[in-house]
Amino acid sequence: MPTTMKDIARDLGVSVVTVSKVLRNHEDISEATRKRVLDRVKELDYTPNLAARGLVTGKTYLVGLVVPDLLHPFFAQVAKSLSRALLKKGYCLTISTSEEDAELEKHEINRLLGRRLDALVIASSSTNPSVFERIQRQGLPFVLIDRSLPELDTNYVGSDDEAIGFLATEHLIEVGCKRIAHVRGPNNSPGVGRLKGYQNALAKHKLKSLSGYVSMPRLVDVQSRESGADLMHQLLALNPRPDGVFCYNDPMAIGAIHTILDAGLTVPGDIAVIGSGNLHYDTELRIPLSSIDQRTDMIGERAGRLTLSLLESKTHPRNRTIIIQPQLVVRASTERKQRSNR
Amino acid sequence: MPTTMKDIARDLGVSVVTVSKVLRNHEDISEATRKRVLDRVKELDYTPNLAARGLVTGKTYLVGLVVPDLLHPFFAQVAKSLSRALLKKGYCLTISTSEEDAELEKHEINRLLGRRLDALVIASSSTNPSVFERIQRQGLPFVLIDRSLPELDTNYVGSDDEAIGFLATEHLIEVGCKRIAHVRGPNNSPGVGRLKGYQNALAKHKLKSLSGYVSMPRLVDVQSRESGADLMHQLLALNPRPDGVFCYNDPMAIGAIHTILDAGLTVPGDIAVIGSGNLHYDTELRIPLSSIDQRTDMIGERAGRLTLSLLESKTHPRNRTIIIQPQLVVRASTERKQRSNR
DNA sequence: TTGAAAGCGTTACCAG
DNA sequence: CTGGTAACGCTTTCAA
Numbered sequence: 001m002p003t004t005m006k007d008i009a010r011d012l013g014v015s016v017v018t019v020s021k022v023l024r025n026h027e028d029i030s031e032a033t034r035k036r037v038l039d040r041v042k043e044l045d046y047t048p049n050l051a052a053r054g055l056v057t058g059k060t061y062l063v064g065l066v067v068p069d070l071l072h073p074f075f076a077q078v079a080k081s082l083s084r085a086l087l088k089k090g091y092c093l094t095i096s097t098s099e100e101d102a103e104l105e106k107h108e109i110n111r112l113l114g115r116r117l118d119a120l121v122i123a124s125s126s127t128n129p130s131v132f133e134r135i136q137r138q139g140l141p142f143v144l145i146d147r148s149l150p151e152l153d154t155n156y157v158g159s160d161d162e163a164i165g166f167l168a169t170e171h172l173i174e175v176g177c178k179r180i181a182h183v184r185g186p187n188n189s190p191g192v193g194r195l196k197g198y199q200n201a202l203a204k205h206k207l208k209s210l211s212g213y214v215s216m217p218r219l220v221d222v223q224s225r226e227s228g229a230d231l232m233h234q235l236l237a238l239n240p241r242p243d244g245v246f247c248y249n250d251p252m253a254i255g256a257i258h259t260i261l262d263a264g265l266t267v268p269g270d271i272a273v274i275g276s277g278n279l280h281y282d283t284e285l286r287i288p289l290s291s292i293d294q295r296t297d298m299i300g301e302r303a304g305r306l307t308l309s310l311l312e313s314k315t316h317p318r319n320r321t322i323i324i325q326p327q328l329v330v331r332a333s334t335e336r337k338q339r340s341n342r
Numbered sequence: 343m344p345t346t347m348k349d350i351a352r353d354l355g356v357s358v359v360t361v362s363k364v365l366r367n368h369e370d371i372s373e374a375t376r377k378r379v380l381d382r383v384k385e386l387d388y389t390p391n392l393a394a395r396g397l398v399t400g401k402t403y404l405v406g407l408v409v410p411d412l413l414h415p416f417f418a419q420v421a422k423s424l425s426r427a428l429l430k431k432g433y434c435l436t437i438s439t440s441e442e443d444a445e446l447e448k449h450e451i452n453r454l455l456g457r458r459l460d461a462l463v464i465a466s467s468s469t470n471p472s473v474f475e476r477i478q479r480q481g482l483p484f485v486l487i488d489r490s491l492p493e494l495d496t497n498y499v500g501s502d503d504e505a506i507g508f509l510a511t512e513h514l515i516e517v518g519c520k521r522i523a524h525v526r527g528p529n530n531s532p533g534v535g536r537l538k539g540y541q542n543a544l545a546k547h548k549l550k551s552l553s554g555y556v557s558m559p560r561l562v563d564v565q566s567r568e569s570g571a572d573l574m575h576q577l578l579a580l581n582p583r584p585d586g587v588f589c590y591n592d593p594m595a596i597g598a599i600h601t602i603l604d605a606g607l608t609v610p611g612d613i614a615v616i617g618s619g620n621l622h623y624d625t626e627l628r629i630p631l632s633s634i635d636q637r638t639d640m641i642g643e644r645a646g647r648l649t650l651s652l653l654e655s656k657t658h659p660r661n662r663t664i665i666i667q668p669q670l671v672v673r674a675s676t677e678r679k680q681r682s683n684r
Numbered sequence: 685t686t687g688a689a690a691g692c693g694t695t696a697c698c699a700g
Numbered sequence: 701c702t703g704g705t706a707a708c709g710c711t712t713t714c715a716a
Contacts, residue, residue: 001400001481002458002480002481004692004693004694005693005694006693014702014703015702015703015704016693016694016695016703017695017696017702017703017704018701018702018703020693020694020695021695021701021702024695027701028701028702029701029702030701030702033701033702045476045479045480047452047455047456048456048693048694049397049456049458049692049693049694050456050457050458050694051393051394051396051397051402051457051458051693051694052393052397052692052693052694052695052708053693053694053695054393054694054708055391055393055394055397055692055693055694055695055707055708055709055710056693056694056695056696056707056708057694057695057696057708058343058708060393069422070412070418070421070422071415071418071419071422071622073413073415076412076413076418077413079412079437080411080412080413080439083438083439092436092438092453092457093437093438094434094436094437095421095435095436095437096425096434096435097422097425110389111434113389114389114390114391114392115392115393115434116344116391116392116393134387137387138344138387139343139344225626254623254626257626258626280413281596281623281627284567284596284599284600284627284628285623285626285627285628286626286627286628286630288628346708346709346710347709347710348709348710356686356687357686357687357688358687358709358710358711359686359687359688359711359712360685360686360687362710362711362712363685363686363711366711370685370686371685371686372685372686375685375686390709390710391708391709391710392710393709393710394692394708394709394710394711395709395710395711396692396710397691397692397693397694397708397709397710397711398691398692398709398710398711398712399692399710399711399712400692685716686715686716687714687715687716688713688714688715688716689712689713689714689715690711690712690713691710691711691712691713692709692710692711692712693708694707694708695706695707695708696705696706696707696708697704697705697706697707698703698704698705699702699703699704699705700701700702700703700704
């Protein structure tokens with residue numbers, strides 16, 4: 001149904017090869033024919049079929065991105081900056097979501113493999129390296145983002161999660177918190193890394209984490225706000241009650257604050273709260289939220305550049321790990337104890 | 343480099359056709375060969391090349407989505423629900439962003455056309471119908487969402503924007519506002535529709551819009567919060583100052599509230615504010631934001647169903663317009679005048 | 685039940 | 701400068 005090179009060639013009495021060459025700006029075409037072809041192309045509004053082209057060249061100029069959830073601003077931002085980085089070099093990004101479900105992720109990856117992408121970027125919901133071993137076996141370049149798999153030697157771009165946990169917790173300590181709880185994340189590398197950072201900060205300052213002070217959601221990165229609220233409920237029931245909470249991410253922190261305020265307590269007066277991610281609406285919240293900026297757009301951009309380097313080098317480059325250093329952002333949810341406690 | 347049917351056929355001493363048939367569950371294959379093929383497929387972890395298949399079948403099972411900005415929760419939600427709807431029938435969604443730039447949008451659409459999508463869904467940043475006439479000429483089924491083009495007869499799924507403007511404005515009137523301003527949106531169908539709804543509500547209640555009470559951003563749907571803040575600044579300078587503001591969308595409303603509070607005024611005490619979109623974090627804001635729920639996920643889902651119907655019907659069905667009715671959601675940013683003014 | 689041949693829209697290679 | 705031929709990986713058709 002759509003126009004093909006054959007149509008144009010027939011109309012003009014030239015060969016398909018000539019048309020093809022014109023379209024790819026080959027040198028060895030006379031100005032006259034070039035113009036004739038180009039004119040006809042415009043008239044018919046012809047666009048070359050990239051699938052057919054890819055079949056013979058072996059390049060699709062398609063890069064896949066798999067993220068758990070596009071509604072999470074973190075992943076939306078990554079998608080945006082990644083897409084922008086790739087577009088500059090003519091690569092197109094196709095986005096799939098795994099809804100934080102390892103099975104669905106596998107399924108989506110399979111679909112993408114069928115499209116013969118040039119590369120794959122994944123924020124994986126899976127803790128099982130088998131999918132990635134498959135990808136590796138297929139010789140498809142890929143980059144893990146946000147979440148790494150310890151067993152696996154891969155390209156990786158992400159935050160320094162231990163630093164996130166450490167920065168956040170030490171900040172709580174510095175504003176005078178004595179009993180610091182952690183609403184932790186899932187059992188993946190960011191969840192574990194941030195927990196470790198939390199523990200390191202406590203250890204450095206000779207504080208201990210009381211029993212029950214680390215609480216973990218059943219669901220993973222979906223309905224974060226709800227789980228933050230629920231887990232905070234449990235923390236409030238403890239004795240002694242925490243006076244500071246580091247939450248795995250901002251949505252959880254928002255949920256936690258909600259619970260605290262509902263219980264008639266104040267933030268940061270009774271309990272200081274800090275999250276991570278520095279979402280774009282953190283400043284506009286009921287209690288503006290202190291957070292750790294993960295420089296999300298840089299994650300996407302660096303992942304893009306790394307992907308491009310894999311795509312452009314003809315040798316199989318060694319795997320690279322790129323860690324983005326996080327930064328503390330202080331807002332009202334932790335602005336207190338400097339005064340009240342010293 | 344990757345495995346092909348030829349490899350499998352050679353390994354097994356059967357023909358490529360046989361392999362192809364097994365993979366598509368054809369009946370006329372003996373159980374024995376079927377099993378042999380399937381086993382080898384699994385061993386080699388083979389995935390059929392969809393591009394090659396598409397070349398001969400003419401179906402790519404790819405649907406394109408073009409949105410202005412994935413960071414805007416509205417479009418992220420649409421993408422999510424659309425993707426889910428299409429996935430059920432085996433269609434894959436590929437997402438592009440236009441960054442609210444008509445030129446970039448054209449460019450992205452061209453790329454997508456080159457991929458020979460089965461259908462296209464677009465929230466267009468363009469006011470120029472020519473791109474869509476092109477798509478129509480190519481015979482590619484497409485669905486406009488969120489923004490329609492008045493000159494163009496197309497499939498369309500979106501909100502009832504006049505109803506949005508009317509609901510919001512009438513609500514402000516009902517809580518006692520007398521001088522209602524509108525921070526309006528861009529010159530596209532939602533912007534114009536909501537403005538009209540605002541005017542209709544004023545007219546119905548015999549109120550007039552004072553000079554300067556409708557203010558419009560230079561930028562369109564990017565940095566909405568900033569433009570909301572700026573425009574509110576202008577409104578505050580007016581005499582008399584408005585006591586109610588309907589903002590085109592929630593980010594603008596958030597920016598407007600920011601400005602009002604910074605000026606030492608209160609919301610809703612001095613000025614009541616309402617937006618549209620009912621973003622997922624509206625409840626957690628400094629002043630929880632009254633809004634108009636556009637039932638975003640339904641927009642995505644209905645767009646998905648409409649797209650599927652275009653894809654599955656062999657005749658060229660008539661264009662359909664699906665309008666989703668909005669709903670008022672009242673929160674603190676407009677909860678006042680019932681008491682204070684009566 | 686199987687497979688040979690033709691073809692999908694394009695590009696690579698090489699001869700003229 | 702131009703174009704014929706083969707090939708990319710797959711499906712369709714039809715004959716065996």
